[in-house]
Amino acid sequence: MISAFTGQQIRDAEQPLLDSGEGAVLMHRAAYGLAQVVAREVKSRRKLAGASVTVLAGKGNNGGDGLFAAAFLARRGMRTMAILTAGEAHPEGLAAFVAAGGRQLSLEAANVEELAVLCAGDDVIIDALLGTGARGGLRGASAELAAALQELHPRLVVACDLPSGLDANTGVVHWPVLDADVTVTFGGVKAGLMADPGEGCAGRVELVRIGIEDALEHCRPEIRRLASSDIGALLPDPGRRAHKYSRGVLGVVAGSPRFAGAAVLGVHAAALAGAGMVRYVGPREAAQLVLARTPEALWETDHPGRVQAWLLGSGVDGEEQLERARNAGASALAHELPVVVDAGALSLLPQRCPAHWILTPHAGELATLLTSLPSAGEVEVTRDDVESRPLHYVRQAAELTGATVLLKGATTLVSSPSGVVFSQSDGTAWMATAGSGDVLAGVLGALLAQSTELVRHDDGAYAALGLDPADRWAALAAVAASVHGRAGTLASADFEGGPLTASAIMRAVPRVIGSLNAEYDRTRP
Ligand SMILES: NC(=O)C1=CN([C@@H]2O[C@H](COP(=O)(O)OP(=O)(O)OC[C@H]3O[C@@H](n4cnc5c(N)ncnc54)[C@H](OP(=O)(O)O)[C@@H]3O)[C@@H](O)[C@H]2O)[C@@H](O)CC1
Ligand SMILES: Nc1ncnc2c1ncn2[C@@H]1O[C@H](COP(=O)(O)OP(=O)(O)O)[C@@H](O)[C@H]1O
Ligand SMILES: [K+]
Structure with missing residues (x-):
């Protein structure tokens, strides 16, 4: 699992080393790590000697890191320039840079365009304007x-610690920001690199160890991200004596005569993600289409048989189908069954949801939900608000509803009601396509139906996460988001990185689960 921390947590971890006079050592390690990554990136494109690098250096320690890194690179034969943006610079960093033969220029209001054109043609630009002290x-x-x-679309931008202008704690971005191809971050990943819009500016993130990592192990991460090995460990495993009921039955109230496709996709995705059985509850027109695509499913009208979990809401429209969703929700509450609450069912929430209700809004739906919650203080929240501060709003929604909330996007964030947040970013932008969310809901529903006992009573992989039981549902939802994202990436790779349909995402789900399980079996301790 990758843990991400706030700027303050990183500073607190650094403090004892600063107090004992090791600040320069930390900066040296950070700068050396940064220089190594820059050199590797440049070498993958051309010969290092003679390649050009410009460091944009602010006046703080972030600028110091950048200047020391550029000094290393000058000694390896690169042509180095520093643009000092604050009229002053980290004194030791600048001295090292000058001693290594670097050239310096000062940024003024009058020479912005000229300097931009000058360095845009360089082989690499290091953004060391602002770091965690911004x-x-x-x-x-x-x-x-x-x-x-x-x-000017520079060739290669490497951000020092984080892209300047990005809030290290939240991922909120103060524009303008120079998008990085690679961000080299020090000591611990900053939370702002794992939440949008920040993650979208950061490119690939590389972590450089500087000696504070042990101290950070004792901190509660601000954001967690599951790696493939974690997902392999958390995915349900049927076991030799499994039968379809022990595997987990998912009840689905989705679709409507108008949006029948949502039911077709949700049910089929659930079957492909390993549900022991799927009971579809809905109108005849939709059911016929569902059964044509998934003959394995059962159609039930108004008194469905027993299930281990419910998926409610994708494509639900019209009073009749809403009523079925309401009834299933009431039954789930009474029997303490987990529920995926998607799309049309987001308007049917009880006063207070349990943590095993997992809401799956996109940004627009989350804005509507928050605006409608009396406890949110009757303030209007817009889609733009949610997209600018997704970490804030996903936590707020989970806290106010009591549910686990999965906010869909390029980076999908999941918050437990107590504020434990997972972030997964395994997909491709081609997944922004109609029906993609219905597939996610089906995958999540299937995993819930199979995993309820594990999440509640397991003393293995779920317990090993060290989370309170109520927070484990967020981990399960993160597993689903990751499987869905990986399925999209894999399916797109089948088309040489080309566009996707929701059906193509769905078809790749068994392969993703299979390969995650196989990888886990190969590498398990
Ligand atoms: N601690 C350590 O030993 C280690 C730290 N490390 C590195 O240090 C970085 C943190 O360094 P930092 O604390 O010096 O802050 P930094 O991000 O460079 O900027 C603060 C400076 O900018 C200014 N400033 C602030 N906001 C501004 C704005 N909006 N626009 C313009 N200026 C603004 C502010 O000045 P002020 O406004 O207060 O006068 C201040 O001078 C961290 O990200 C990592 O890279 C690593 O080397 C490992 C060891
Ligand atoms: N730019 C993107 N990059 C990666 N994944 C994305 C992107 N945009 C959307 N997705 C994913 O695609 C799905 C879209 O869901 P949703 O908005 O509910 O679509 P629909 O309602 O059409 O099914 C979500 O799982 C989301 O995380
Ligand atoms: K920076």
């Missing part, structure tokens, strides 16, 4: 330089 975003000439460079 208050707000870039200002004045620095902001103009970042905006101008962004327009």
Whole structure:
């Protein structure tokens, strides 16, 4: 599992080493790690000697890291330039840079365009303007330089610790920001690199160890991300004596005469994700289509048989089908069954949901939900608000509803009601396609039906996460988001990285689960 921390947690972990006079050692390690990554990236494109690098250096320690890194690179034969943006610079960093033969220029309001054009043609730009000490975003000439460079599409941008202008704690972005291809982050991943819009500016994230990692192990991460080995461990395993009922039965109230496709996709995805059986509850027109695609499913009208979990809401429209969703929800509450609450069912929430109800809104649906909650103070929340501060709003929704909330997006965030957050980003932008969310709901429903006992009573992989039982549902939802994202990536790779349909995502689900299980079996302790 990858853990991400706030800027303050990182600073607290650094403090004892700073107090004992080891600040310079930390900076040396950070800068050396940064230089190594830059050199590797450049070498994958061309010869290092003679390649050009510009470091954009602010006046704080982030600028210091950048200048020391550029000094290393100068000694390896790169042509190095520093643009000092604050009229002053980290003194030791600048001295090392000059001693290594680096050239320095000062940014002024009058030379922004000129310097932008000058360095945009370089083989690499290091963004060391602001790090964890930033208050707000870039200002004045620095902001103009970042905006101008962004327009000029530089060849390769490596961010020092985090892209400047990004809030290390939240992923909130103060524009303009120069998008990085790679972010080299020090000591611990910053939470802002695992939540949008920040993650979208950071490119690939590489962690450099600087000696504070042991101290961070004792901190509660701000955000967690499951790696493939974690997912392999958490995925349900049928066991030799399994039968279809022991595997887990999912009840699905989805679709409607108008949106029948949502039922077709949800039911089929659930079957492919390993549900022992799927009971579909809905109108005849939708059921005929569901059974044509998934003859393995059962159609039940108004008194469905026993299930281990429910999926409610995808494509649900019209009073009749809403009523079925309401009834299934009431029955789930009475029997303490877990529920995926998607799309149309998000308007049917009880006063207070249990943590084993997992809401799956996209940003627009979360905005509507929050605006409708009396406990949110009757403030209107817009889709733009949610997209600008997804970490904040997913936590708020989970806290106010009591449910686990999975907020879909390029990076999908899942919050437990107590605020434990998982972040998964395994998909491709081609997954932004109609029906993709219905497939996710089906996968999550199937995993819930198979895993309820595990989540509640397991003393293995779920217990090993060290979470309170109520927070484990968020881990399960993160597993589903990751399987869904990986299925999209795999399916797109089948088409040389080309576009996807929801059906193509769905078809790749068994292969993803199979390969995650196989990898886990090969590498398990
Ligand atoms: N601690 C350590 O030993 C280690 C730290 N490390 C590195 O240090 C980084 C943190 O360094 P930091 O604390 O110096 O803060 P940093 O992000 O460089 O910026 C603060 C400076 O910028 C200024 N400033 C603030 N906001 C601004 C704005 N909006 N626009 C313009 N200016 C603004 C602010 O000045 P002020 O406004 O307060 O006058 C201050 O001078 C961290 O990300 C990592 O890279 C690693 O080397 C490992 C060891
Ligand atoms: N840009 C993106 N990159 C990766 N995944 C995305 C992106 N946009 C959307 N997704 C994923 O695709 C799915 C879309 O779901 P949703 O918005 O409910 O679509 P629909 O209602 O059409 O099924 C979600 O799982 C989401 O995480
Ligand atoms: K930076």
